[in-house]
Amino acid sequence: MTIEDLKKIQPIPGFDCVKMKHDIQAKIYAETKDMTWEERRDYMENKAAAFRMRMAEGREESGTMVLREEPPEFEKKKD
Numbered sequence: 001m002t003i004e005d006l007k008k009i010q011p012i013p014g015f016d017c018v019k020m021k022h023d024i025q026a027k028i029y030a031e032t033k034d035m036t037w038e039e040r041r042d043y044m045e046n047k048a049a050a051f052r053m054r055m056a057e058g059r060e061e062s063g064t065m066v067l068r069e070e071p072p073e074f075e076k077k078k079d
Helices: 003-007 017-032 037-062 072-078
Strands: none
Touching: 017 037
8 A cells, every 4th residue: 555545545424533532542541440550551461462463363364564655765865
């Protein structure tokens, strides 16, 4: 996927990214507010491990996906 491909993606009508972020933060807070520091650490480690597993599974199914191109300045710096 190139930058031009990303520019063609249309926004989803009615989708509120900021509301989604706030809802997720509220859910995490509700789940962790009474936890000790160690329990919160374990909670986050478990969530991160589950996320990495989902990402690895998705990569295996779809192959490698390029989400960005290097800016032109990057090529100049390599010389």
